Amino acid sequence: MGQPVAFFEVISTDQERVQKIYADLFDWQVTPDPAMGGYALVDTGAGGAAIIGGIGPSIALGDTGVKIYMRVDDLDGYLERAEALGGKKVVPPTDLPGDHSRYAIFADPDGNLVGLWA
Incomplete structure (x- = not known):
């Protein structure tokens, strides 16, 4: 079985x-967290099996846009595999605040940013 978004x-x-645009357009519950610089977690209201998300501020040149994060069981292994297949590490494995595990981001050969979440 493949890795899920x-x-x-x-x-x-x-x-x-x-x-505001996404909350109004899709009737999502968007809850900004001042402790995270206004980054907002998104509840799409689509139930427990729905993909969750976030909407937040740009912190670096070129980081704007939409990213998907794939759930993986071996963050370092998948990041190494992405690089071996032509990707480039953009954000190394990084701890998330609270009990949200770790993430990393790579760019595919066309520059699309993709997150890995373990």
Whole structure:
């Protein structure tokens, strides 16, 4: 069985505007967290099996856009495999706040950013 999409993320230079657009457009519950710089977790209201997401501020040049995060059981192994297949590590394995595990981001050969979440 393949690795599932586990999380989506929308990053913007004006996260409050984008948070409102997605909340109003799709009737999502978007809850900004001041402790995380206004990053908002998203409840799509689609039930327990739905993919969860976040909408947050840009923190680096070129990081805006939409990313998907794949659930993996070996973050380092998948990141190494992505690099062996032509990808480039963008964010090394990094601890998430709280009890949300770890993530990493790579760029595929066309520059698309893809997250790994373990």
